Amino acid sequence: MRGRILSRLFQGRQTSVVSNGGQLRHYHPNGDPPRILITGSLGQLGTGLARLLRSKYGTENVIMSDIVKPSKDIVQSGPYVFADILDFKCLQEIVVTYRIDWFVHFSALLSAIGEQNVPLAIRVNIEGLHNVMELSKQYNLRVFVPSTIGAFDYAVQIFHDAIEGRHMECYLKPTTRLPMMYIEDCLRSLWEVLVAPEDQLKRRTYNVTAMSFSPEEIVAEVKKHFPDFSITYKPDSRQNIADTWPEVFDDSEARRDWGWRHHYNLEAMCQVMFDNLRRQHQLEAAAVTR
Structure with a gap:
């Protein structure tokens, strides 16, 4: 895998604390761990990140989402919901229902597919991100948008x-x-x-x-x-x-x-x-x- 571009767009109202293991983490002022939604989570990086975050903040606090039918293993591994990033109301309902604090946004069309369907790529990659940012402003979420340069x-x-x-x-x-x-x-x-x-x-x-x-x-x-x-x-x-x-x-x-x-x-x-x-x-x- 080639290098990555990482973007942390908005900062939520959370407090930094240091755990006994010396790792810096971010929790609510009341000590609760963050509630995290991962869009487009059924890719290799999404599933891997879900495992990592669940190991640090608890399985119930990391919600995987995608528009693809999940495998039995995914369903049994922790919370999973359907989330279409082009549907603002759908995303809004998830944020409210699951009390989301962090938004990790993987959902996107890769370049090869996007070149075959440019209008869809614009909708998914631009409008989808716009929906995520609007929700983040409305609910004071932390947004994180990773992007791979490519894969060989x-x-x-x-x-x-x-x-x-x-x-x-x-x-x-x-x-x-x-x-x-x-x-x-x-x-x-x-x-x-x-x-x-x-x-x-x-x-x-x-x-x-x-x-x-x-x-x-x-x-x-x-x-x-x-x-x-x-x-x-x-x-x-x-x-x-x-x-x-x-x-x-x-x-x-x-x-x-x-x-x-x-x-x-x-x-x-x-x-x-x-x-x-x-x-x-x-x-x-x-x-x-x-």
Whole structure:
């Protein structure tokens, strides 16, 4: 995953306290944890953020929402509601009924879909955000709008191909360097900027990233684990897109203002990915033998 843009648009009336574990959190003056609504929450980042926030503030205080029918696991994991961001009254009812304090706004159409249906993209991405901001002004909510610059699945597929002994074909040139970050760092950055003290924030929008690497650089790291791994390069139209993007993402302001620090570099990311995939394969094999 490439770097992210984080925006904290409005500041609610809440008080900062430090927990026994030393982590800065934001609670109500009466000590209650915040009530949080996540729109577009059924994506990978939405579900991951919901787990993180529920671990910190309680399952009942984090409400997931989307326009998609949720899986049984999602329903059993905690509160989930239907929320169409184009329906102001629907959102208003959720905010009032669930006493929402924080609004994490993931709902948006990605560029590929948006280019195919520009009018819908304008409605969802602009009118939807406008609805969120209007509700935030009306109910004094904290609004947080994360945005990925892009995603490249080759940097995920390479781990599956390597551990399963498959040859890989990459759609980028071997030297195409792009800014990346591991999902755990990404999710942690979302929470850290949400709870950062107001007096530390010098702006409302921040970049965050962790590392930059090219296909040939990640291949070299993968081969430390799987020396026989093989790859060929066949650049396609996605190479043209990658060529327009920067090699390095500047997140110096996040590091300076609220102490952002990534935990995973390329080596650490490869190690944890292979550890997780091996564990997953072992569980799947054990399930088959039962």
